[in-house]
Amino acid sequence: MESLFGDTYEPQDEKSRLYADVILPVPIPKMFTYKIPRNLAEDIGIGFRVMVQFGQKKVLTGIIGKVHQKPPKEYEAKPILDVLDTYAMVNPLQIKFWAWMAEYYCCHIGEAMNAALPSGLKLSSESKIQLNPAYDSETSMYPLDSREEVILQALASQEELSYEDCERLLGVKSIHGIIKSLVIKEAILVFEKVKDKYSPKVETRIRLTQEYATDKKALERLFQEIASKPKQEEVILKYLQEIPVYQKPELNLKGLDKKAFTEAGLSMSSLKTLMKNNVLEEYKLIISRFEEISESKEEIVLSEEQTTAIIQIKGYFEEKHVALLHGITGSGKTEIYIQLIKEALESGSQVLLLLPEIALTTHLVGRLKKVFGSKMGVYHSKFSDNERVEVWNGVISGKFPLVIGVRSSIFLPFDSLGLVIVDEEHEASFKQYDPAPRFQARDAAIMLAWLHQAKTLLGSATPSFESFYNARTKKYGYVPLDRRYGDAQLPAYHIADILKDKKKNLLKLEMTRLMREKIQEALNNQEQVLIFQNRRGYSPYLVCEDCGVSPECEHCDVTLTYHQFAEELRCHYCGFKEKVPKACHACGSVKLVAVGLGTERIEESLTLLFPEARIARMDLDTTRSKYGYQRLLEEFGAGNIDILVGTQMITKGLDFEKVTVVGILDADRILFFPDFRAGERAFQQITQVAGRAGRREKKGTVIVQTRQPDHHIYEKIVNGNYKKFYIEDMTERQKFFYPPFVKLIKISSRHKDKNVVEKAARHLHNLLNDIQVKKIMLGPEKGLIGKIKNQYIFETLVKLDKSGNAQAVFKHDLQLILEEMYANKEFRSVRVVVDVDPY
């Protein structure tokens, strides 16, 4: 496999290191060749961050993607200005991975780089000003005003000032005008200074000075001296109590956290005096942001089924790159993961476990932390930049051979992955749609593993149909795990007919009689209830009772969402907000009512229907804070909540025995979404939510409210018949040419002028249509949402033949066509977005 590791990876002699192709964060689809100055040649290589001049004015930081000796033909390469690292921040495999991503997902390698680097590693340059050495206030022909004088005076004592410094100095909001004026008057110069955004966490520690630490007699003398100073004595005693220097003198080296003194309520001034008298000293220690946890020796006990599954997985790994573990909820996938991770780590490989965002906050992380301790790094979107950089460095240094993380953790600097696990593989959140690269992390992870010659294990209770298809066509290994732990039973499903109840006047506050009865029953038995509402397109909005008009966003083609709590209308696409209007904009009527079942409304309805129950809501609003989610879960686990209403989130990792009833308020919203995956999604979501009901002894109850109780999907859900539904859905997909039978590429055009986009989209569509590959094209059509942020959207959907080189040819020609479009002045302002494998 030597070619995969790149021809430039091996150290080369200096003569061959003349030029570097640098990846820059600019939207130009190529690398830029710079000259490597002789004096830098020694300490430069692939993956080093460098500073380069780009264009006339800009200094950018980029990453070296390639080192070579071919001088560019058409221009003289500029020199690299500086190297920022003493070791490569990025390894050659990562650059290969970015390049693959750029090609596959039709984006620029710079965009891939941008997505990969935690912003703490992206150096930002900050504009600073300094005195112009050529300036002489005596002879200058331009008079300065008072504010300009202040700045010049400050520069007399300080070499440089940032813009913010100047703003603070003058107490004005925007300094640009003044700076510009000073530049024109030739009094100052503006320059760019690169600053590293990552700052290590430092702890101030206190220890005895050399003299007292090594000499017991000195210490005894000290005690006599301070006998009359009880405050100082306390400080010393505290130190000796925490750090028994007498017994273990070497402990003094690390000393004690300064906070320990403050927390013990000791006198800070005494501490200072002791330091002044050279008894104690202070020093700074760089510490990790992550707690040190040692791994447990606890043996994982595997059931017979799990052992068999592991043997099967390993068997498949002999010949295939990917295996799919199809294990229903509660079938014990976690233990299998743990065992496989252990083995991979023992063989010296790195392991990546990918999880969807919401699953990361749950007990699984704690569970793994217990087993793998501080060998495990966690990469989460709620982590700060500094924390992310620490995980990044931890992967390089070998501190974290195991990482569990979200989508973006596929970009961490692994150099020897042995195993990649994608749990909840079917989750749509693995796909990133904005900004580019619009990648599917599950698919990219498989590619990543392949680059490392590692294996990928996909796990799900309800696999994506793509993965299941790959399993059935033997591309992936397939390992079913279908017995519930402790033989817990499948829940009992009840399909509740919304329309029937409505006719009979049994529908109260959107709850069918069955739903209400089952909830009441659970409450009577002191059991817990989960109510699920799909978020997608199901937010409450206002409607005018007189003319039927709903307030819409000024910038987007959507109705505004009603947020009762803040008394606001909001646009979920552009963030536009306005106070709830008093009257209808269209007819002036004041009869504006809220419709639609947002989680807030449901919570309210439930309060009315079950006034005695304790009800809580779990959605984006209530869990925005870092630990908001966890807090709600704990409350629920402790039994302080009877009914929990939530979105998607509640389907993940909630594992509470007292939940016996799960209600799905409107299954139709998922099922009749205009998307070829709607059926698959409905099946997955309903099954996943249902999996939260009844574990162990008690059989759970699931109530699914729908207007179409006869839809064929329900029969399969009720019987847990994944495969039957899969087969039916596949026939449809094959008939209408949808994945996995074709490759989808969505091309959308956006522009503020509707006529311009429409014309551009037509033109583009025609050009694409002329590409000589086997394909079907749909469109161009107005987007599902016709306008977002004042940009009109038109979309073309391309269904490409999967066999042969249709994909490669199409993507190649697409690139040329986009360039051609850009060269056309009529269309150059139209933004074209390419989404490969759209969701």
Add this chain to the structure above:
DNA sequence: AGCACGCCGACT
């Protein structure tokens, strides 16, 4: 994406 260069209108 920025940013410079360049060629046309409304101002001191």
Add this chain to the structure above:
DNA sequence: GTCGGCGTGCTC
């Protein structure tokens, strides 16, 4: 006469 509008082309 100039300042500045933004069309267009380039960035190693």
